[in-house]
Amino acid sequence: RIDGKRLWDTLMAMATIGATPKGGVNRVTLTEVDRSGRAQFALWCKQAGLTLRSDSMGNMFARRPGRDNSRPPVLFGSHLDSQPTGGKFDGALGVIAGLEVMRTLDDLGIVTEAPVELINWTDEEGSRFGRAMMGSAVWAGVHPEATIKSLRDAEGITVAEALTAIGAEGAEPATHTPADSYFELHIEQGPILEREAKTIGIVTGAQAQVWFDATLTGQDSHAGTTPPDARRDALAGAAEIILLVERIMRAQGNAGRGTVGRLTVHPNSPNVVPGEIRFGCEFRHPDDAVIATIVDDFPKRAADLAAARGLALRITPVFRVAATPFDADCIDLVRQACARLGYPAREMVSGAGHDAVHVATVIPTAMIFTPCKDGLSHNEAESITPDEAEAGTQILLDVVLARANR
Amino acid sequence: RIDGKRLWDTLMAMATIGATPKGGVNRVTLTEVDRSGRAQFALWCKQAGLTLRSDSMGNMFARRPGRDNSRPPVLFGSHLDSQPTGGKFDGALGVIAGLEVMRTLDDLGIVTEAPVELINWTDEEGSRFGRAMMGSAVWAGVHPEATIKSLRDAEGITVAEALTAIGAEGAEPATHTPADSYFELHIEQGPILEREAKTIGIVTGAQAQVWFDATLTGQDSHAGTTPPDARRDALAGAAEIILLVERIMRAQGNAGRGTVGRLTVHPNSPNVVPGEIRFGCEFRHPDDAVIATIVDDFPKRAADLAAARGLALRITPVFRVAATPFDADCIDLVRQACARLGYPAREMVSGAGHDAVHVATVIPTAMIFTPCKDGLSHNEAESITPDEAEAGTQILLDVVLARANR
Numbered sequence A, B: 001r002i003d004g005k006r007l008w009d010t011l012m013a014m015a016t017i018g019a020t021p022k023g024g025v026n027r028v029t030l031t032e033v034d035r036s037g038r039a040q041f042a043l044w045c046k047q048a049g050l051t052l053r054s055d056s057m058g059n060m061f062a063r064r065p066g067r068d069n070s071r072p073p074v075l076f077g078s079h080l081d082s083q084p085t086g087g088k089f090d091g092a093l094g095v096i097a098g099l100e101v102m103r104t105l106d107d108l109g110i111v112t113e114a115p116v117e118l119i120n121w122t123d124e125e126g127s128r129f130g131r132a133m134m135g136s137a138v139w140a141g142v143h144p145e146a147t148i149k150s151l152r153d154a155e156g157i158t159v160a161e162a163l164t165a166i167g168a169e170g171a172e173p174a175t176h177t178p179a180d181s182y183f184e185l186h187i188e189q190g191p192i193l194e195r196e197a198k199t200i201g202i203v204t205g206a207q208a209q210v211w212f213d214a215t216l217t218g219q220d221s222h223a224g225t226t227p228p229d230a231r232r233d234a235l236a237g238a239a240e241i242i243l244l245v246e247r248i249m250r251a252q253g254n255a256g257r258g259t260v261g262r263l264t265v266h267p268n269s270p271n272v273v274p275g276e277i278r279f280g281c282e283f284r285h286p287d288d289a290v291i292a293t294i295v296d297d298f299p300k301r302a303a304d305l306a307a308a309r310g311l312a313l314r315i316t317p318v319f320r321v322a323a324t325p326f327d328a329d330c331i332d333l334v335r336q337a338c339a340r341l342g343y344p345a346r347e348m349v350s351g352a353g354h355d356a357v358h359v360a361t362v363i364p365t366a367m368i369f370t371p372c373k374d375g376l377s378h379n380e381a382e383s384i385t386p387d388e389a390e391a392g393t394q395i396l397l398d399v400v401l402a403r404a405n406r
């Protein structure tokens, strides 16, 4: 069995890196804080006798050899980056649980048949450069490395520059090599498990999503002298589009998701009618067809609203993930582990994107969810119990062992 | 007569300080660029033999002695600070025209009876610290100096710190002393003079305005997992308030003004339902009663919209200026100067706030407007002709002389 106290202590130690006054974590990807998180993780890996490699996207791989090292490894992991006002567990749980799996294998003197590898993926959150699951996307060949590396943050810093700035770039090419399977433990980030008092979510796949980048252009003008009919107020136009996104979400009922999470106003001066708004919006749904319809219709409807106000709208879908089913055998292993260990569980589709979604396009993959308080995530108040962390890690150990020894 | 070419060349020289690629100016108050603008102005004043003093708000006073220096001086001026994406003339015209008046008095060897003083007011624009006409407000006793000095910009820097940082603080107390009168030449920043082919606006007063600071609080949560009915999306709530501001403006017809010019999203991450929006909005109208009604009603209506979404709204009026009539004698002097010099003119109320509005509460005041292209201001494309600048400056010279020699 894994050591629940050691797991929790390690989680709490990681949570001190980038800790916020409100009890959350600000460990945004490729910042100095992320550098500290990575350094701490590397130290723990070294102390556990693991061999650490990084690839050119900064993805970190910590390997424990097996008896037969010609066999493709069993992979598991998650991400140490966080939202700017994120929680202690989104991502970190899966990485630290992976470390606990390694430590437990050592405690028990187990040599697995196949080697096992723990991964810390770069930029899962997408908050800084506007694309989520960046490191795993390049590794899986879903997005070209050059495209991702030339994305810029709000300060104009590219991914390539940010990687170099914190020394995260490694010698390995960021491409997948044969692997047996990939498992990712993550908090659910939603309310279903808690509501149904289940300990484990057996994740059968992830829903579809599309992210748009948009710029709405009107004309800066004087707030005191520009009459109503002479205004081309880009913020008033954006307000209509924000409410359109919400209506499209609500039209899908409880399964609908539509969010404007990012928006900046130019020139952002109290007495200037805003001339330009840049914003991002995203939609999600378990059904690819719903997302396809939104990709077709939403930009037109938004452009109509803009045009009626004399505003110009540029809008592009920049990130799209199809609904992704996970591997039946890997899912079944999670199911069996829950039964064997006696954890109340249910099958579910992930509402969030995860590195597992990109990995699943090239390697047999499944995910394990644990509950989180009030279903709250991407929030400093995000919270889980030590028991929940322990249960999820126990399942992770179980499926990794099963797969590495088969 | 004033020297139109010298005036224009000096205006263009000032416009190089903070020049933007789009032909405008970014000379935001108390920045390094503002420091350069102030230094250039100080040099020109010195070269013109003027005595320069600054007060504790960084307001600059350049004095030309009269024959009887016990007489209260005739004041004139405007501001050298600009919007972040501002034009070359908003403010700078009034200051540089004042310099041209001084130079012309020298050319003609005129000694006025009363002394005359040219003023560059600190932070007229209000874009950085959220209150317009800051320097003149303190000088006129409209706002306490300590209150203004403790205002912070978006980076958390106080007015006091910013003043010290660029060495703008002077030895004089920032309070008014007896003065004969104050005249301010400014571009109209609206379309009326251009539309009616008038060369000069005889400004009889300024309209009322109120600025609000607001914070709307919901809950950060995950864009992919938070169902529609569990969201407390502060940005969607802000969108409704932005459109409410627009409706309130439109309900006043062509005289209505209502603007949300400044808005920031927290945490501003593409896949986080925004938990907090900070914004500023402002309303203006020639009639104080209309603004009084808005001050009573708008916060309630906005709070109702917020409450219906489970959001909390904090909203405070932070800056309020009553409709301000200028001094009848000073207005009459402008009227007479237009007649004498043969410029087509009309009387009008200013849509914008100006330092003259605060000064008018303690000193007999009037303003002179000149047209600007397409009525456009607070925009890098702001434009006037050399003839328009010359005409306005000629009127300024005329009224200053009349008043200083009476």
Ligand SMILES: NC(=O)NCCC(=O)O
Pocket (backbone or CB within 6 Å): A090, A124, A125, A126, A132, A133, A189, A351, A352, A353, A354, B222, B223, B224, B271
């Ligand atoms: N798990 C998670 O929060 N991922 C970030 C990408 C997304 O928003 O789906």
Ligand SMILES: NC(=O)NCCC(=O)O
Pocket (backbone or CB within 6 Å): A222, A223, A224, A271, B090, B124, B125, B126, B132, B133, B189, B351, B352, B353, B354
């Ligand atoms: N003249 C001018 O643009 N003043 C700034 C303050 C205001 O917006 O009224």
